[in-house]
Amino acid sequence: MTVSAPVTEATDDPQPRTHLPASGQETPAPVPRAGLGAMPEQDRLVIWGSRLSAAALAWVITQRLLPTPGPAWFLVVFGAMNLLVLSVTTALTDDLVVVKDRIAQWLVSTGALVVFSALASTIFFVFHRGWHPLVHLNFYIHDMTGVGPSDPLDKGGILHAIVGSLIEIGIAVAITLPLGVGTAVFMTEVGGRFARVVRTVVEAMTALPSIVAGLFIYTTLIIALGVPRSGLAAGLAISVMMLPIIARASDVVLRVVPGGLREASLALGASRWKTVWHVVLPTARPGLATALILGIARGIGETSPVLITSGAAAFLVTDPSQGVMNSLPLYIFSTVRSGVPIAIERAFATASVLLILVLVLFVVARLLARPRK
Amino acid sequence: MSEESHQVTTLPVPDAPAGVRPRRISRKPTGGDAVFAHTFRAIGASVLVITGGIGVFLAYQSWPTFRHYGFSFLTETQWQPEADVLGIAAVLVGTLSVALVAMSFAFPLSLATALYISEYAPDRWKATLVSLVDLMAAVPSIVYGLWGFFLIQPHASGFAHVLHQHLGWIPIFSVGTDADAAVPDASRYTASAFVAGIAVAMMVLPMACAVMRQVFSQTPAGEKEAALALGATKWGMIRTVVLPFGKGGIIGGTMLGLGRALGETIAVLLIISPEFVIKPRILEIGTDTVSALIAGQFGEANGIQLSALLTAGFVLFLITLVVNTLAAIVVNRSRSGAETS
Numbered sequence: 001m002t003v004s005a006p007v008t009e010a011t012d013d014p015q016p017r018t019h020l021p022a023s024g025q026e027t028p029a030p031v032p033r034a035g036l037g038a039m040p041e042q043d044r045l046v047i048w049g050s051r052l053s054a055a056a057l058a059w060v061i062t063q064r065l066l067p068t069p070g071p072a073w074f075l076v077v078f079g080a081m082n083l084l085v086l087s088v089t090t091a092l093t094d095d096l097v098v099v100k101d102r103i104a105q106w107l108v109s110t111g112a113l114v115v116f117s118a119l120a121s122t123i124f125f126v127f128h129r130g131w132h133p134l135v136h137l138n139f140y141i142h143d144m145t146g147v148g149p150s151d152p153l154d155k156g157g158i159l160h161a162i163v164g165s166l167i168e169i170g171i172a173v174a175i176t177l178p179l180g181v182g183t184a185v186f187m188t189e190v191g192g193r194f195a196r197v198v199r200t201v202v203e204a205m206t207a208l209p210s211i212v213a214g215l216f217i218y219t220t221l222i223i224a225l226g227v228p229r230s231g232l233a234a235g236l237a238i239s240v241m242m243l244p245i246i247a248r249a250s251d252v253v254l255r256v257v258p259g260g261l262r263e264a265s266l267a268l269g270a271s272r273w274k275t276v277w278h279v280v281l282p283t284a285r286p287g288l289a290t291a292l293i294l295g296i297a298r299g300i301g302e303t304s305p306v307l308i309t310s311g312a313a314a315f316l317v318t319d320p321s322q323g324v325m326n327s328l329p330l331y332i333f334s335t336v337r338s339g340v341p342i343a344i345e346r347a348f349a350t351a352s353v354l355l356i357l358v359l360v361l362f363v364v365a366r367l368l369a370r371p372r373k
Numbered sequence: 374m375s376e377e378s379h380q381v382t383t384l385p386v387p388d389a390p391a392g393v394r395p396r397r398i399s400r401k402p403t404g405g406d407a408v409f410a411h412t413f414r415a416i417g418a419s420v421l422v423i424t425g426g427i428g429v430f431l432a433y434q435s436w437p438t439f440r441h442y443g444f445s446f447l448t449e450t451q452w453q454p455e456a457d458v459l460g461i462a463a464v465l466v467g468t469l470s471v472a473l474v475a476m477s478f479a480f481p482l483s484l485a486t487a488l489y490i491s492e493y494a495p496d497r498w499k500a501t502l503v504s505l506v507d508l509m510a511a512v513p514s515i516v517y518g519l520w521g522f523f524l525i526q527p528h529a530s531g532f533a534h535v536l537h538q539h540l541g542w543i544p545i546f547s548v549g550t551d552a553d554a555a556v557p558d559a560s561r562y563t564a565s566a567f568v569a570g571i572a573v574a575m576m577v578l579p580m581a582c583a584v585m586r587q588v589f590s591q592t593p594a595g596e597k598e599a600a601l602a603l604g605a606t607k608w609g610m611i612r613t614v615v616l617p618f619g620k621g622g623i624i625g626g627t628m629l630g631l632g633r634a635l636g637e638t639i640a641v642l643l644i645i646s647p648e649f650v651i652k653p654r655i656l657e658i659g660t661d662t663v664s665a666l667i668a669g670q671f672g673e674a675n676g677i678q679l680s681a682l683l684t685a686g687f688v689l690f691l692i693t694l695v696v697n698t699l700a701a702i703v704v705n706r707s708r709s710g711a712e713t714s
Binding site for chain 1: 424483485486519531575
């Protein structure tokens with residue numbers, strides 16, 4: 001093979017040279033490209049065929065031979081049969097290595113499928129059981145004053161729980177945002193030996209079970225200091241639980257801000273505070289927002305600290321310092337515990353509201369975390 | 374280092390008269406910078422006091438507990454405030470059994486999900502699947518509690534009955550009832566550590582899966598391609614490259630999940646029926662965990678019982694702390710390996 005000369009503008013050169021496709025003259029490639037990523041036809045037939053035969057076998061076994069009606073056993077037998085048929089059919093044409101590969105792929109995909117369908121079943125189940133109260137407007141704008149557990153769904157609502165949850169999470173955010181981000185700034189921007197101590201302790205305290213955080217507030221604030229069970233106590237309990245989480249997450253976000261940006265700002269003569277305020281925090285803003293919102297989602301759904309510290313009011317309370325206050329997770333818990341069918345329906349509807357709230361927070365966090373174009 | 378280069382760095386003025394010494398550079402912040410450093414040091418100190426204070430407070434509360442009940446607090450199974458007999462042996466065993474059931478579901482499933490996302494899933498779905506796992510972590514635990522109690526429990530107790538029928542000779546699968554009775558006592562198979570463990574597994578799974586997936590995604594692409602180029606099947610490549618590389622992430626993620634499983638309260642409280650017995654029979658009704666004990670007993674507790682509850686919480690905190698710290702060490706070690714390769 002000869003080495004062709006560099007391509008020049010000249011075209012009447014008799015020597016063979018690199019073919020340059022001119023723009024506008026799209027000629028189809030002479031040979032169709034082989035799709036390397038796609039599976040050969042035979043393999044696809046094996047996979048779909050074994051699925052089909054497994055379904056038929058499972059139907060015969062569970063619905064005809066064994067006294068195991070119902071979809072649950074069908075799915076289990078279907079899975080087992082699918083694996084069996086798949087490995088036997090593969091073994092007919094291929095060797096053991098390929099059979100192992102097939103089995104591994106089946107196991108991994110099935111595991112993932114189980115996990116994602118469990119998540120889907122959770123969300124679907126909650127909405128399915130709870131949609132009846134959701135269509136009543138009073139569910140959103142009334143509280144449960146004077147409404148018994150077995151009263152019909154056009155009476156009473158969860159306004160008090162929604163407002164209570166928002167107030168409690170508001171208190172928690174007002175405390176944890178400055179303290180958590182401030183601590184993260186201290187750990188990354190000031191540094192030193194003391195900062196390492198703080199970091200170690202904060203990381204250790206993320207292990208604190210949320211119920212123990214609630215019990216701590218209960219013992220110190222409610223028993224020892226005589227503060228009544230209230231939204232304030234619940235907000236503080238959530239703060240105690242959230243503070244290490246927010247501080248640690250913000251620390252992780254601030255650490256990845258490139259050092260060059262800080263040094264450039266300092267070299268231009270900015271003070272350290274100006275550097276933090278105008279360079280470090282704006283750079284880390286999407287990450288910080290994500291950390292905060294995921295912390296809020298965690299805090300708003302946490303039942304155990306609230307269970308101990310807030311008490312459950314059936315009426316709307318807007319003053320967090322005065323007396324008992326309800327919140328969404330606590331309302332769900334106490335209503336389910338009553339065992340009355342219609343109350344359980346209310347609990348599922350409340351869980352749907354809570355789930356929507358968390359979903360919205362989650363989507364906002366995702367949008368903020370998306371890299372800017 | 375030569376003398377010349379030393380002179381260049383320290384003497385900005387080459388013909389300075391003798392006796393002039395270079396300006397000393399101090400790293401101590403002055404003026405506004407000092408205010409900044411001290412303000413944030415104060416914030417850090419206050420957070421240290423708050424978070425560390427909880428640990429110290431809990432530790433301090435165990436003193437009266439151990440003085441009153443002695444070390445039998447750790448070995449006594451009963452929790453009877455009327456009889457002044459309190460102990461956490463049964464609830465500790467219950468906590469461990471719920472957590473182990475949760476991990477035995479969560480470990481294989483999270484490993485499979487992490488492998489699926491990082492190795493098998495089509496590229497255009499990967500980001501969505503990762504978001505879904507994160508979403509799963511954000512779903513409140515009370516929702517998983519409802520799911521476990523109303524949707525899973527009927528199926529799980531049926532499954533438990535079958536396990537008891539066929540594998541009842543294994544001690545952990547035995548239940549104190551006749552497995553082959555014409556009408557099996559279905560209520561004996563509900564409200565067990567097994568059912569609670571399934572709900573807890575849902576909370577643990579996304580956490581473990583996220584850690585594992587992150588470590589898998591850092592596997593050097595060159596080594597993966599080398600394995601494939603040598604003729605390995607996908608599973609051969611995973612077994613020889615991805616899994617050994619991600620071993621730290623697998624162990625660390627599992628332990629982080631275990632730490633979460635140990636402290637989970639509300640789903641467990643919703644599902645189990647409390648019973649203070651050291652019970653290896655996970656399929657049978659009745660067990661209790663430390664956090665469910667606290668949630669169930671704090672209302673009637675006062676004085677020494679409150680201290681005892683706080684001590685139980687402290688013991689739980691210490692166990693979680695040890696598990697989490699070990700997990701962090703294992704995960705960090707595996708990540709530092711990723712950076713060098």
